Amino acid sequence: MLLADTHTAAAWAARKDGIDVAELEAMATDVRRTVVTMVDRAGLGHIGGDLSVTDILVTLFGAVLDVDPTDPARPDRDRFILSKGHCAGALYATLAHCGFFPRASLDTFMAPLSALNGHPNRVKVPGVETNTGPLGHGFPVAVGCALAAQLKDLDYRTYVVLGDGELQEGSNWEAAMTAAHYDLDRLTAIVDRNRLQQGAGTEDTKQLEPLADKWTAFGFETRTVDGHDHAQLLDALEPSRTGRPVAVIANTIKGKGVSFMEDRVEWHHKVPSADQVRTALQELAR
Amino acid sequence: MTSQLVQTYDCRQAFAETLIELARADERIVAVCNDSVGSSNLVGFREQFPDRLINVGIAEQDLVGVGAGLANGGLIPFVSAAAPFLTGRALEQIKADVAYSNTHVVLCGQSPGVAYGELGPTHHSIEDLSWTRAIDNLKVLVPADPAQTRAAVRWAAANPGPLYLRVPRLKVPEVTPEDAPLEPGRALRLIDGDDVTVIALGTMVSRALDAAERLRADGISARVVNMPFVDPLDVTAVLDAARETRGIVTVEEAVTTGGLGAAVATLVAEHHPVPMRILGVSGFAPTGSATYLLDHFGLNADGIAAAAHELA
Numbered sequence: 155m156l157l158a159d160t161h162t163a164a165a166w167a168a169r170k171d172g173i174d175v176a177e178l179e180a181m182a183t184d185v186r187r188t189v190v191t192m193v194d195r196a197g198l199g200h201i202g203g204d205l206s207v208t209d210i211l212v213t214l215f216g217a218v219l220d221v222d223p224t225d226p227a228r229p230d231r232d233r234f235i236l237s238k239g240h241c242a243g244a245l246y247a248t249l250a251h252c253g254f255f256p257r258a259s260l261d262t263f264m265a266p267l268s269a270l271n272g273h274p275n276r277v278k279v280p281g282v283e284t285n286t287g288p289l290g291h292g293f294p295v296a297v298g299c300a301l302a303a304q305l306k307d308l309d310y311r312t313y314v315v316l317g318d319g320e321l322q323e324g325s326n327w328e329a330a331m332t333a334a335h336y337d338l339d340r341l342t343a344i345v346d347r348n349r350l351q352q353g354a355g356t357e358d359t360k361q362l363e364p365l366a367d368k369w370t371a372f373g374f375e376t377r378t379v380d381g382h383d384h385a386q387l388l389d390a391l392e393p394s395r396t397g398r399p400v401a402v403i404a405n406t407i408k409g410k411g412v413s414f415m416e417d418r419v420e421w422h423h424k425v426p427s428a429d430q431v432r433t434a435l436q437e438l439a440r
Numbered sequence: 441m442t443s444q445l446v447q448t449y450d451c452r453q454a455f456a457e458t459l460i461e462l463a464r465a466d467e468r469i470v471a472v473c474n475d476s477v478g479s480s481n482l483v484g485f486r487e488q489f490p491d492r493l494i495n496v497g498i499a500e501q502d503l504v505g506v507g508a509g510l511a512n513g514g515l516i517p518f519v520s521a522a523a524p525f526l527t528g529r530a531l532e533q534i535k536a537d538v539a540y541s542n543t544h545v546v547l548c549g550q551s552p553g554v555a556y557g558e559l560g561p562t563h564h565s566i567e568d569l570s571w572t573r574a575i576d577n578l579k580v581l582v583p584a585d586p587a588q589t590r591a592a593v594r595w596a597a598a599n600p601g602p603l604y605l606r607v608p609r610l611k612v613p614e615v616t617p618e619d620a621p622l623e624p625g626r627a628l629r630l631i632d633g634d635d636v637t638v639i640a641l642g643t644m645v646s647r648a649l650d651a652a653e654r655l656r657a658d659g660i661s662a663r664v665v666n667m668p669f670v671d672p673l674d675v676t677a678v679l680d681a682a683r684e685t686r687g688i689v690t691v692e693e694a695v696t697t698g699g700l701g702a703a704v705a706t707l708v709a710e711h712h713p714v715p716m717r718i719l720g721v722s723g724f725a726p727t728g729s730a731t732y733l734l735d736h737f738g739l740n741a742d743g744i745a746a747a748a749h750e751l752a
């Protein structure tokens with residue numbers, strides 16, 4: 155186990171050397187601008203969470219995941235699951251940026267009969283692994299994906315992004331226990347820790363802290379980073395060093411990149427006015 | 441038929457033996473359970489394939505989600521748990537992770553209906569047929585005896601897509617031929633008859649056959665139809681019964697609000713209305729053994745024959 159980990163860690167270090175963080179930042183700006191445009195056009199969407207999770211998605215799809223947009227169902231692809239499925243807008247913008255489907259499709263976001271529902275559908279959208287939306291579903295499915303790799307001796311890796319408020323769902327902790335019990339060291343759970351849920355702060359609603367201690371107590375190798383710093387995220391997404399599954403607590407800001415949305419609970423799913431869209435796009439161009 | 445001379449069987453044995461037989465030939469087959477190795481009859485499976493028996497502990501939401509993930513990874517998971525907990529606790533996972541996500545997960549509901557008898561309504565699975573039938577893209581299959589259970593497990597492994605397989609525990613006699621066809625939307629006519637039709641599934645089939653014998657003695661010709669797939673239903677068999685006999689009795693070890701009887705009634709009401717009697721479990725059961733409770737709810741040959749008399 156340790157030998158293999160050393161090997162993958164070395165491979166990871168070599169791979170990371172070729173990554174240009176400035177390119178990831180440019181990609182993140184593009185995804186954020188796309189999200190604002192999509193929500194504006196649809197008149198719907200979860201813009202605050204889209205903007206908080208963007209840098210995590212960009213780091214994964216831009217630099218980490220071994221996936222092929224031209225062959226999205228390749229059996230040995232890395233698995234990525236967005237458990238906080240309401241942030242489908244950011245996922246679609248990222249997938250389109252990477253070529254999983256044409257950017258023009260984004261114009262249909264939540265329009266009648268569009269494949270791009272308000273929550274992702276694997277049957278209709280290439281690059282989606284499981285249909286999420288109700289919270290607390292993605293992590294158990296990710297555990298199953300990682301277990302399948304272990305059983306079939308495939309070396310794909312599984313990554314799941316969880317909302318922080320979502321961790322109030324007990325199914326996540328069931329999954330965490332299973333992941334630790336089966337030593338799923340090719341599984342990484344990333345928490346988009348923006349500290350806000352739909353109606354209020356997480357700590358005012360149902361306290362999550364001490365969150366890192368919880369993950370560690372559940373048997374994870376826990377890493378805490380700035381979830382908007384691509385270099386830090388890259389370090390945090392490196393393979394397990396201990397043979398345990400990895401938890402990354404990515405501290406983020408809901409509405410990141412748009413001054414009047416940042417850390418404001420009402421932007422969970424508020425739709426910006428035309429003026430606000432203009433201001434947001436100006437801020438995101440800088 | 442259910443006299444002491446007739447051998448009866450627990451279908452879980454046929455389930456477990458067939459799963460082992462299939463697993464020998466196909467390494468994609470895995471079993472997933474929730475601390476239910478014993479009650480799912482998976483001890484033999486574990487002995488032969490220790491790595492392919494995944495026990496997630498007492499955690500049904502995780503159980504079904506993990507099953508969906510295993511299917512995503514190219515395996516064929518038979519996710520097995522006591523039916524009340526599998527369907528009740530993990531219904532949203534069944535809907536979102538299995539049915540809506542269109543994954544090849546075989547959900548195996550063990551000891552359904554009132555099989556847990558004296559343990560009480562918390563452990564009875566009488567709502568599962570209503571719940572699962574309401575979910576799109578989820579087939580619902582209830583075998584009637586060991587032969588049909590073997591066929592059901594084979595069908596489940598060979599046909600990709602979401603399935604709820606309800607495995608009876610109450611002992612039943614063999615009622616279907618070993619080579620009887622099993623496919624979605626196809627019922628088996630076990631006895632011909634043209635006065636009245638009894639449509640039954642699972643543990644109720646042998647009781648329907650007993651009722652038909654009694655009705656024959658009373659001069660009533662009862663057709664007995666076994667409907668293993670509650671969803672999709674055999675539309676032709678139902679409408680033939682509506683057109684060719686004077687009424688339909690449905691029998692199921694489940695509530696009557698949404699299962700077999702409701703499915704048949706909807707079809708008949710829309711296309712060819714005929715009188716019906718819908719037999720099943722009504723409400724939370726009092727304390728009693730499984731066989732006591734079935735008698736209590738009239739789910740026996742006498743009850744079925746009496747309902748048929750009203751229509752014939």
